[in-house]
Amino acid sequence: MAEVQQVSSKDTVLFVDKETNHAAIEERERKSSTGGQGAVNPETGEINWDCPCLGEMVKPPCGDTFKVAFACFVRSTTEPKGMDCVEAFREMQGCFRQYPEIYGRDTDEDEEDEEESEEVDLSKVETAPGQEADVKAPAVAVA
Secondary structure (H helix, E strand, O other): EEEEEEEEOOEEEEOOOHHHHHHHHHHHHHHHHHOOOOEEEEOOOOEEOOOOHHHHOOOOOHHHHHHHHHHHHHOOOOOOOOOOHHHHHHHHHHHHHOOOOHHOOHHHHHHHHHHHHHHHHHOOOOOOOOOOOOOOOOOOOOO
16 A cells, blocks of 8 residues: 655655555566566567667667667677677767767767866866865776
């Protein structure tokens, strides 16, 4: 049994009993064990092209090149995974660049932004008097 209580105009509290909570957990586990909404079924390796997690990527104009690259990556057995799919991903990226209004800004700009973020001088970070800077160095991927 569940009881809903309105706490404020924006907050709602849901009280559930143990049986309701366990039933919801079991349902979630059942869905995840049967593949749920994932893009790839872990048991069969089959790709679910209708998965909401893939969003607009599977639709034209670059949906076919995305599908080729993604399928290659999913089925790749090379180390590191996907190294045999580089050409497919280059073709996909080329298609994305032809349609920046659909797929966002140019990936070259993204690479420039990453390079700029790596050049930040952490010693020049200003803080309020009496406070220490809580600055974390940016993660740098090692190729």
